[in-house]
Amino acid sequence: MAGRIPQSFINDLLDRVDIVDVIDGRVQLKKAGKNYSGLCPFHDEKTPSFTVAPDKQFYHCFGCQESGTALTFLMKFERLEFVEAVEALAQQMGVEVPRERGHSRADKVDSSTYDVLGRAEKYFRKELKDSAVAIEYLKGRGLTGEVARDFGVGYAPDAWHGLGEALQDATEAKLLEAGLLTKNEKGNVYDRFRDRIVFPIRDTRGRTIGFGGRTLSAQDGPKYLNSPETPVFHKSQELYGLYEARRALRNLDSLILVEGYMDVVALAQFGVANSVATLGTASGQPHFEKLFRYADEVICCFDGDQAGRQAAWKALDNALGVLNEHRQIKFVFLPDGEDPDSLIRERGKAGFEGFLLNATSGLEFLLAKLAHGLDLKSVDDRAKFVGLTSPYIDKVPPGILQTVLRDRVKDMTGFSAGPAQHVRRRGTLPSNGSKKKTSTLSERLLTYVLKHPPVWTFVPAEVRLAVLDVVPQLDLLGEIVAYIDEFPEADTNELLVRWADETGYDDLLRLAQRPLELDVDALAQEFVEGVIRLLDHLRTERRKLTVEDLKEAPNIDELRKYWRERQGSADESIPEERTSDEKHS
Secondary structure: OOOEOOHHHHHHHHHHOOHHHHHHOOOOOEEEOOEEEEOOOOOOOOOOOEEEEOOOOEEEEOOOOOEEOHHHHHHHHOOOOHHHHHHHHHHHHOOOOOOEOOOOOOOOOOHHHHHHHHHHHHHHHHHHHOOHHHHHHHHHOOOOHHHHHHOOOEEEOOOOOHHHHHOOOOOHHHHHHOOOEEEOOOOOEEEOOOOEEEEEEEOOOOOEEEEEEEEOOOOOOOOEEEOOOOOOOOOOOOOEOHHHHHHHOOOOOEEEEEOOHHHHHHHHHOOOOOEEEOOOOOOOHHHHHHHHHHOOEEEEEEEOOHHHHHHHHHHHHHHHHHOOOOOEEEEEEEOOOOOHHHHHHHHHHHHHHHHHOOOEEHHHHHHHHHHOOOOOOOHHHHHHHHHHHHHHHHHOOOOHHHHHHHHHHHHHHOOOOOOOOOOOOOOOOOHHHHHHHHHHHHHHHHHHHHHOHHHHHHOOHHHHHHHHHOHHHHHHHHHHHHHHHHOOOOOHHHHHHHOOOOOOHHHHHHHHOOOOOOOHHHHHHHHHHHHHHHHHHHHHOHHHOOHHHHHOOOOHHHHHHHHHHHOOOOOOOOOOOOOHHHOOO
């Protein structure tokens, strides 16, 4: 059923559920005073540091800093999507999940889109049974009927209107919207997939959202054809085979990223059920965000030629922003002329898995590539190497992994790889430096408001209005303060639950877990001052906003004066931006 789950239902669900019951079935807990404790399921430890607080309906690990509600625990432990976790919790409580109409992209999807795609899948599967040519092709590729069934493999007949006629009760507009029909320049409408082996692409809930087709004839057109972008299908975010991998293996220790549908299917047939493929696009950060949601290790399996290594480099660059000390990315390069399909048929499961054991650490691959052609015995080349590595290390989220990387570079060169320096050239604006400064400030403000949502109410009304006028320019910070402005009673748990199914949730959780040494009054003072500075940054960086966005914003000097008067310190000025080292957070 389409529609957003009402926040009131989620709040009520969390109020009714006993977090101890949810966790105790998955982690052995012991009573410890008014709380419960056990070994943390999210990192290796011998002494229990994982605590569950029944009165707060919250868990926290003092070792790895993981924390959250029953919902966030299910998402992390069971590797569930947000909606799946809500449904699982509701099922445990014996209640049905309601839906409401909202304004998000997902809410605007008509459920009939999923229905028509599901019916198309059944049509293609039926056509496969009736096509001797398609069956012979699949047999020739070594596919069994069982694996074809498990992946829903079908066949689109060589007909212009086969699917359209089979789904006559679906409107032409709906079939076009779902990407099943296409329209040419003359306005003629016909089946998108013709004379192709068809692979249904499913989301993590098992719903068919699109198709990939491999041609069987020498007809004009690409060898592989994917569904176009539709309200339910966005190929830059989806992974073929992820649903099937999760269904086959409850716990995914690792995921193997390959390049083709047939690779995924063939590997599954030989017992390697944890492979997935991108859909004709490069491996982007959204792909890795999704991959690491379900496994802590991702092995990228690419061709060993120049193109394969370039693809690997791009994949690594896109993955850096989601890595941490718990997540590993590795690369393995195939022998010339081989692909995963042919390799596993030649060497078998044991041989293929043995091949994967030679995978190279992604970070070692990074350093080796950047050091290529340099003489690290030379002072000049060592300095150059440090300069080359710094921007990539900066992409890794602050934490243990980033520190280890900097130490590794220091071991190799004798120099520390500090944050990349942004040099201002004569006659240019300090765009990069300003962006980083604003980003750091926004992150700190986001931490404050996540740790103590009522801090938003301390902001003067005029300043709040100015912020709400430029919400789109403030990204996640803007969305969250706008939500708190609408729902003043929202607490940290509600914010984490509300954004649990959005891109960037891991970063949000990291900020919410960040320790603070400020009391509420000091935090409020810092927050208000920071909001005013942020507005000041936005005003001076006019190229980041249109003039219209700022026309109605109150004068920053007036806001400063207003705040000083409110604090009874009219002679004091709002302090300039300080570095993160000067803060307590």
